[in-house]
Amino acid sequence: MIRREDSAVRPRTLAGAGGREARVWIERGSRVSFHTERPNGGGTAYWDGCSANNCVGAAAAPSQLCLRHASTAERLEHTRLAFGSSGRVPLLLSGVTITPELWDFVLSKASHDDRRFTAPLHAVGANFPFKLRLSDWTFEWSASLTGAVLEDGCEITGCTFTDHVDLDFVDFRNGPGYWRQCSFKRGLSVSYGHTSQHVAFVGCEIGADLTAQGFVADFHLDDCEVAGACDLSGSAFTLLSLSKSRIVGDLGLADLEALTVRAPGIELESASRLGPVRIKGAIDLSNAKFTNRILLDVAAEKVELSGATFRAGGRLHISSAEIALDRLLLNGPVTLSGRNGASVRSIRSADAAKLVLGSVDLSCCIFQGSHGLDSLVLEPTAVLPRSPRPLRTRRRCIADEYVWRRANARWRRSDWDLAQRDMSNADVAVELGAGEVAATYRLLRRSVESQANEPGAADFYYGEMEMRRLDRGAGGVERGILW
Numbered sequence: 001m002i003r004r005e006d007s008a009v010r011p012r013t014l015a016g017a018g019g020r021e022a023r024v025w026i027e028r029g030s031r032v033s034f035h036t037e038r039p040n041g042g043g044t045a046y047w048d049g050c051s052a053n054n055c056v057g058a059a060a061a062p063s064q065l066c067l068r069h070a071s072t073a074e075r076l077e078h079t080r081l082a083f084g085s086s087g088r089v090p091l092l093l094s095g096v097t098i099t100p101e102l103w104d105f106v107l108s109k110a111s112h113d114d115r116r117f118t119a120p121l122h123a124v125g126a127n128f129p130f131k132l133r134l135s136d137w138t139f140e141w142s143a144s145l146t147g148a149v150l151e152d153g154c155e156i157t158g159c160t161f162t163d164h165v166d167l168d169f170v171d172f173r174n175g176p177g178y179w180r181q182c183s184f185k186r187g188l189s190v191s192y193g194h195t196s197q198h199v200a201f202v203g204c205e206i207g208a209d210l211t212a213q214g215f216v217a218d219f220h221l222d223d224c225e226v227a228g229a230c231d232l233s234g235s236a237f238t239l240l241s242l243s244k245s246r247i248v249g250d251l252g253l254a255d256l257e258a259l260t261v262r263a264p265g266i267e268l269e270s271a272s273r274l275g276p277v278r279i280k281g282a283i284d285l286s287n288a289k290f291t292n293r294i295l296l297d298v299a300a301e302k303v304e305l306s307g308a309t310f311r312a313g314g315r316l317h318i319s320s321a322e323i324a325l326d327r328l329l330l331n332g333p334v335t336l337s338g339r340n341g342a343s344v345r346s347i348r349s350a351d352a353a354k355l356v357l358g359s360v361d362l363s364c365c366i367f368q369g370s371h372g373l374d375s376l377v378l379e380p381t382a383v384l385p386r387s388p389r390p391l392r393t394r395r396r397c398i399a400d401e402y403v404w405r406r407a408n409a410r411w412r413r414s415d416w417d418l419a420q421r422d423m424s425n426a427d428v429a430v431e432l433g434a435g436e437v438a439a440t441y442r443l444l445r446r447s448v449e450s451q452a453n454e455p456g457a458a459d460f461y462y463g464e465m466e467m468r469r470l471d472r473g474a475g476g477v478e479r480g481i482l483w
């Protein structure tokens, strides 16, 4: 939540994760002061104020006027100094309400045709009442827009920022903040950035750390490459999107709140820990690649890990969620421990040889097509479904048998209903053969035998025999049709 008051100059109060507040505002005294407050810290910056009425812009001319209120001659003199001083004199726009005309003037003086901005840009607490658009510019020095208000957001394409870019506390007010194919050579900071829309970095390269602590609203980092760490701690995201981004350093998610996290295809090169993090809805880590051995500590409604690769294995501590592990690829051992009713929906076509499943509900888990099931470890705390009550022996079975029988059984089909799950497994049922279910049982039997779990082995043996018998039956019918 963002609260904007009218009593001070451009004040906002952000309600971040866990109700922790951050504030930003400007005060006019003998000098202009710009304040930020965040949990465990804050800061103040000062500048000489413009002498025009009620203006909090930084004085940039001998007349003590800001660039907006200064005469054309004074504007020319300031831009000449800034763009000709090899970084010693910043282009001073802090606190200024920048008109489109002033911004065009600055850009026209920065460069005639090669779009190089050759001065540090100081636009702390500035106000851009228009959509800030830039394409193919190179900023040769740092750009600081801390606490600036971009009233209609921004659209920045193909720009290179040679030095650090500071967007902390920026209010992307009524339009999205959109950065496409930009390069931030020395890192980027968007901490306590906020918007009523969303802020998106798409196809960007961040040559050092990316810091977006305490961010409020939607944040996208899609198809990006971050050479350093990515710190998103304390943020309150409605949607966090990290699709297909590659992050070389750590991914910090401490105290983060999010309704939804979409990170399909994310690559984490050196992170050894993800979480603990609590997500209200789903977290999509499908086709994610974890290079380092990783501890994934997540509470969510759904955890999608289909097609994920664990190059050095890891541990998954997953609470509450329905988990998808289809097409999982494991180059090292992975242990899944569930809590608070976590359940696995499917490990179809997964690489199960290095997988250990404990304290997790497998009542509805489809095993079809998994590799290495004879080496899968099912700990005694893993819950498998029992065969339906009308049967005399209530053996432990697998959901694959339920699905097959629900679709194919001649008698008592309705007994084989996994009530707690919408059996939208029609696609599974069509492909699944009784012989395949029998083979799955055989492999699972071998795995529990090797763990000296005799009663479990007996159940799976029974299941295997039953499914073989049914397979022969089905085969007979098929042969009959062929004849």
Ligand SMILES: [Zn+2]
Binding pocket: 050, 051, 052, 055, 056, 057, 065, 066, 067, 068, 069
């Ligand atoms: Zn002024």
